[in-house]
Amino acid sequence: METTLLTGVPETMLITLWAKATETQQNGGLIEDNDAVRMMKQIDYDFSKFKKAKMSQAGSCVRASLIDKETREFIKNNPDAVVIQLGAGIDARYQRIGAPKVEHWYDLDLPEAIEVRRKLLPESERNTYIAQSLFDYSWCDTVKAHGKPILVIIEGVLMYFEPEKVREFFCEMCNRLGKATVLMDILFYSGVKHARQHDAMKKMDNDVEFKWSVLHSVEMESWHERLHLGREYFMSDHDQGRLPLVFRLLCKIPYLHTRFNQRIVRFEIN
Template sequence: MSEKISPETVSVLSSTMLIPLWAKAVEQGRAQPLLRDDEAVRMLDKIDYDFSKFAKVKASQVGCCGRAKLLDDMTRHFIAEHPDAVVVQIGAGLDARYERLGRPRITAWYDLDLPEVIEVRRMLLPESDNHYLGASMFDEAWMNTVAAHGKPVLLVIEGVLMYFEEAQVQDFFKQVARRLPHAQLAFDTIPKAYIGQSKRHDALGKMDKPPEFRWAISGTDDIRRLISGVEIIEEAGLSSVCKPRYPWLLRLVYATAWGRRKLDMRLMRIQVPSS
């Protein structure tokens, strides 16, 4: 692709896709980046957009990279446990996790998003040995495709679930348990203090109409209430990797047990039962 694309010509290029991409590309200029992502730099260069508006966005820049790193690590752990795995990245957007992980030689890797997002993704990051699926995460057709492999399944869901109502998240978990019994999910969550606060978010707040945060948890008990029989395999707080890079006030907050309990984003890997 020789010409750059922009949100004016490709409306699906929303800030919720561009902010994480920008964050990872900027991170590559640091002496010790939280993660390596050459594809983010390459893709950013193909987008005609004024990214300078995010120049002072400090917490979300490191937060996006820390979140991606923790989910990358959980994905690595799953693949180490299941070398014949099938991995599905849900709400893939412009994230290059497959490439960051060295294009793992597993049974199959799928990147799933809405059809119009997948079209743009193909423009900026064509498939290699992975496969793209243009569908809603609630569409059972892709689940049937994944189930047909008959292999251990990991669903990686980054920056997605907090924009749905709790009932929708619960329905999705139950749908996975029914169609992909014993599948594992690696995902991020926000604390309940974030609900209704997207306009105060340092990056999303720069949008005219930022999407609302709708689903949040207080702890793993909230996950267990959503779907009985779930197993929590891994859990980590975002501040565990980001705190040294946060602005000083956030560093003070996350230095306290109260701050970590009430205000820290949580990432976890779980296994659903069979329904």
């Protein structure tokens, strides 16, 4: 399948697809995603250029596995949940965690990404797609209309937007949604404006840049009175020894631990 529709930020979803597929084919990998393996074989794209991006491979899979863990826990506690994954790309999280019988699971992304997604991961009765920008806030009305517990998942997306846009996005969510849980990743702080030094991003023919992060997750609580930090994970604490030794040693230094670490964060909108 051709991927000529994917340029700019949407093209970056091929990095995480490659990472999960490659990891799955290794014994004892950080994640098991057979749909990623299948999809990668169906896509006409030069994935070989990522073969040396071992940091991205491990990092993407640690990130995905931690969000999977938190998602399963939320659904266990809220079996009638409405889940929406923003910037879903061709991530098969719904399938990967066993197609849970929730109230509904939405996957949202730009039209060009959803067009590719529909060819590779067909919709089902409980899992349907929304082809629009995450900044088109009509999706808030869609999930809120169910009257059920809401989980919003945002993975590998917000680092590509300006800080003002990210803050506006969270304020809009807080104003439009009732009670909700948000699972997201936060780029390592020192990575802002350094996408061309990233082991996988530098292999792509685009000018996508990392624009947003925060040094301390709790800083985001000041954005809105209803936004509260629930839990955070630091990647170097959950890599199972897969990240480079020098990186893990540097992350033991308190000053560098936050600056070098990607985080998975759970926020509560109360």
